Amino acid sequence: MEIKLKLNGRAVTAAVEADTTLFDLLREKGCYSVKCGCETSNCGLCTVFLDDVPVLSCSVLAARADGRAVTTLEGLQEEAADFVGFIADQGADQCGFCNPGFVMNTIALLRENPDPTDDEIRGYLAGNLCRCSGYEGQLRGIRAYLDSRKGKGAQNGN
Amino acid sequence: MMTIQNYVRAQSLQQAYELLTSNRRNRIVAGMLWLRQTGGSVNTAVDLCDLGLDTMEETDDAFVIGAMTPLRKLELHPGFAAYTGGAAARALGDIVGVQFRNLATVGGSVYGRFGFSDVLTLLLALDTEVELYGAGRMPLSQFAELPQTTRDLLVRIYIKKTPGTVAYRAVRIARTDFPVLTCAASRLDGKVRLCVGARPGKATVLDLTDAAGGLTPNTVQSLAEEAAKQIPTGSNSRGSAAYRSHLVRVLAQRTLSQVGGSGNGD
Amino acid sequence: MATENYRYVGHAMRKKDSMQLLLGKPVYTDDIVPRDALVVKLLRSPHASALVEEIDTSIALKVPGVVAVYTWKDVPKTRFAIAGQTYPEPSPYDRLILDRQLRFVGDPVAIIAAENEKAANKAMRLVKVKYKLLPAILDMHEALDNPVLVHPEEDWYPPCPVGGDNRRNLVASDVESNGDVDKVLADCDIVIDRTYHTRAFQQAMMETFRTYAEMDRYGRLHVISSTQIVFHCRRILSRALGIPKSRVRVEKPRIGGGFGAKQTAVCEVYPAFVTLKTGRPAELIYTREESQIAGSPRHEMEIRVRLGASSDGRIRALDLHTLSNTGAYGEHGPTTVGLSGHKSIPLYTGSLEAFRFAYDVVYTNLQPAGAYRGYGATQGIFAVESAVNELAERLGVDPTELRDRCMVREGMNMPAYYGEPAAACALDRCMAHCREMFDWEHRYPVRDMGNGKVRAAGVAMAMQGSCISSVDVGSATVKLSEDGTYNLIIGAADMGTGCDTILAQMAAECLDCPVENIAVFGADTDVSPYDSGSYASSTTYVTGKAVEKACNELKGQICRIAADLLGCAAEDTVFEGDRVRCAADGRTVSMEEVAYKSQVGNVHAAEVTATHSSPVSPPPFMVGMAEIELDKGTGEVKVLNYMAVVDCGIPVNPALARIQTEGGIVQGIGMTLTENVTYDHNGRPVESSLMQYKIPTRLDMGHLKVEFEHSHEPTGPFGAKSIGEIVINTPAPAIAHAIYRATGVWHRELPITPEDIAMSRPEETHRA
Secondary structure, eight states, rough: OOOEEEEEEEEEEEOOOOTTTTTHHHHHHHHOOOOOOOOOSOOTTTEEETTEEEGGGGGGGGGGGTEEEEEEEGGGGGHHHHHHHHHHHHHHTTTTTTTHHHHHHHHHHHHHHHHHOHHHHHTTTTOOOSSSOOOOHHHHHHHHHHHHHHHHHHHHHH | OOEEEEEEEEESSHHHHOOOOOOOOOESSOOOTTTTOOOEEEEEEOOOSSOOOOOOOOOOOOEEEHHHHHHHHHHHHHHHHHHHHHHHHHHHTTTSSSHHHSSSSSHHHHHHOTTOOOHHHHHHHHHHHEEETTEEEEEHHHHHSSSSTOOOOOEEEEEOSSSEEEEEEESSSSSSSSOSEEEEEEEEEEEEEEEEEOOSSSOOEEOOOHHHTTTOOHHHHHHHHHHHHHHHOBTTTTTTTHHHHHHHHHHHHHHHHHHSSSSSOO | OOGGGGGTTTTOOOTTHHHHHHOOOOHHHHHHHHTSSEEEEEESSSSSSEEEEEOOOOOOOOOOTTTEEGGGGGGOOOOOOOOOOOOOOOOBBOOOOSSEEESSOOOEEEEESSSHHHHHHHHHOOOOEEEEOOOOOGGGGGTTOOSSSOOOOOOOBBBSSSSSGGGTTTTEEEEEEEHHHHHHHOOOOOEEEEEEEOOOOOOSSSOOOOEEEETTTSSSSSEEEOOOOOOHHHHHHHHHHTOOOOEEEEEBOOOSTTGGGGGOOTTTHHHHHHHHHHOOOOOEEEHHHHHSSSSSSOOOEEEEEEEEEOSSEEEEEEEEEEEEEETTTTTTTHHHHHHHHHHHTGTTTTTTEEEEEEEEEESSOOOOOOOOOOTTTTHHHHHHHHHHHHHHHHHHHOOHHHHHSSOOOOOEEETTTTEEEEEEOOOHHHHHHHHHHHHHHHHSOOOEEEETTEEEEEEEEEEEEEEEETOOOEEEEEHHHTOOEEEEEESOSSSSOOHHHHHHHHHHHHHHHHHGGGGEEETTTTTOOOOSSSSSOIIIIIIIHHHHHHHHHHHHHHHHHHHHHSSOGGGGGEESSEEEEETOOOOEEEEEHHHTTTTOOOOOOOOOEEEHHHHHHHHOEEEEEEEEEEEEETTEEEEEEEEEEEEEEEEHHHHHHHHHHHHHHHHHHHHIOOOOOOOOTTTTTTTTTTTSSSSOTTTSSSSEEEOOOOOOOTTTGGOOOOTTTTSSHHHHHHHHHHHEEESOOOOSSOOOOOOHHTOOOOSSSOOO
């Protein structure tokens, strides 16, 4: 079947099978930031936005995306670049394999809740597994980013 | 990986129902979770996503929840949070992750009648009804007992705003894992109910209205002991039957205390 | 010793690949290989022990898109080992690419190559196999001298004498001692005699095993693999496939985590074999299930500790026996077990009068084990540190103070550690520092929080090594580029740890230039200088020293070239980072001028390769403290705080050292509380997915705090030791200790589940 979707802002037409997952379609379309870490909807590595809502692309039929907007990290490079440097400063990127899913879901969190508490951050990102960092550095990085944003806001207010 | 021959977005409930009942291997697509790990083959996958069933409405006397409403919506609904006194967030917040709960649907959770379901446990403790296409409304407790083989099309869920309180508690080995045991207690309009899931079997309900006697610390203690004796438990990789029965007692005691007003559920 | 004197070493900085990784660029194996590669799948044994009686591939081969199906009849008959170890490997040669005898649930039966995944999966279901079921050994206690043999084959071959005998299901066995341990034990006021059990925990790196193979433009086998060991991998492939090493090239792109899993060539031989047979590019990606059931997890071990002490808390004797389960194949079996004693007993060098360490490593019909961060030390330290905590509790002595009396200290010689010296050891300072940071005085006492909740704390120490002494080899090539910048080429493998960056920091320090001026490349057997690979915590310590050597030699070469330009003698020149000065008259030439000169009429190589190996393996040391809240009703344990102080010599990059530590601690918390490994009655692993194998989420680990105590290791680069592995060793004993404090029950088996806690009762009262 043929589906039409908006992928990272661009209209895309794709021929898919009824059981093609959105994950497979996205990698076929060159969105290599989307990673697979499990087959059981547990790891969060394949997180993308479906109409701006973070979902697991391994658990969405490509056909469900017909007529909708899909966003991957390839389409959010500028918004991501804003804060990932703070993760890098902590060294919390580590192997990097979980990073795209983690970055996507952090963007979703901050769009939904621009000033989250540490517990809100942990809760929102609980579905993003990371085996390298021990999570604490990711939290420090997000916190440092939020602090810097507040600092900037204060400066702008002057 | 589940194989699927055809995919159809139903344009009406009637079309969906006809498709569902026309072939034994046709299936409704809800949250789509676990596609990759699930084997088997589906002839036609019938998607309800175009039918506007992904909304949750609060009326004067009920919450009306479309079958395609994501768990995340139920978790965040301010009215439902207020009505359940936080039990909703407690029951939903540990289910895998936000992305998962954005996909998993209330209808899928209820229809699946999974043993491990936090959702089913919570909703069974409330005055919940399901609406089935064609068959109309029936209490969730009745639906939960139907065999999984019926070819029903679940349309909506109604949670009546019966005045009262509900408490929820589950034990997990890791925070976002399947629960070892789930437990919800409610006192709604004087009726006291205890609902236990992940036994590991499907959630079961005990009506304790007559025995509750005001839910004093003493009655709660004996009700919890009694529940541990009555509610059948089994063993799986997350816990033995003996441990689960122990947990029934502990969690029943805590949740009943909470709805009785003598504990905070911890 | 002061790191502030260094400009780059000892300073936190971003990893060189950070932004690529964080912005999701295509840098991993499956991102960079051609889309039209054959998809390789493995049909796996459903039985723990069986013989392939008949196998029929004819129907499978008819599936459209299927290119080839290989069985045991098609593969070379030379046995090999897939453990990534220096030749001759201590691991036995006990594998074939496909064997007629199947030894665990998941052992490959057939290799399927197809144009796409669907066809490969379909063909897999259509391979007709008739199995002859054989009796299986599913309990390691029953393995030794069982008439059922896991490896009855005549051509089983151990390249090293490690005490193994396949006719006894024995992979390795040894005993060593110092002093008369029986006599000292008999003389002790108190003897703790306990047995501890740890399971085959999974590394569960986020990127599963995967390998791509193709024939390159010279007709050589070119393998791109997610591996920690490119050179060992080349040697393994050469032997397994029966082709010369000169026909094999192995490279690694970025790696999505390893933790030792990828120190074994778990999946490389299969796509390589397909490419060799078909001439076509081929890629094999393990599913998470395959990674969980046919990977290379930690060795299950049972360790009996007999600890003798005086009534005033001096640990006088340690007697360890370890039974290790290597599973169906012997990868890393003979070596992991050694660490269970060698990296636990020496912690008590300060008071120990005698020790004995004996072990047996046995085959079973379970998933073959391999290398996992900590490599046996983790298991041994759980046992010994738990026994020490039990001693302290029996004596009513503060367990940190008891350790102060007994621990190894700087300058001591460690008889239980191959007689090597603790030349740099800040363990005493780690303990004092951690005690204060953690507020041990107030957190150690058990606190009742009401509602059945109790707070309590526990402690543990740890050590590890910094390489395999006199074995591991690290090399580095440093070369000058036209603009005066450098290329650093290594054979070690950055698997997310940041070694590319750390080694560049060292090079920048030596060459007195910004870290940005050092471009790092690794690893590729055609390009990189030889390196054993990244394991045994060796990269910073061994390869780092090679970098230091190479840079220093390169400075000499640069001065020689500059001397030609300056018209003075090389001895009279001074290397000044961005220029070279003639000492006599002060004239200088820029590094760029030197670099261009190196390309014109020049006879001095503007590049140097240096190699290093160390006769010692200086241990890093660590203290970890856990505070938990335990629910006595449900048995749930919540880690509230985990604090640790590490002595890794000098942390070359403190941010990365801290993250290594935090990551290791959380893995340690996982194996203590949430990760389980069980089998059904057929020997099939139950926890075969991340749905069942629960690695910690960020809600499961509490708050972490990590700090460092510096020491200066004279044999290490800039005083550095290692960090990679030691960090996983303290959580299990520290949390088990805290659980005892909260409940009065010692749990001696991992993981410790809520059920274990809720359903157990305090043991016999202390019989002193």
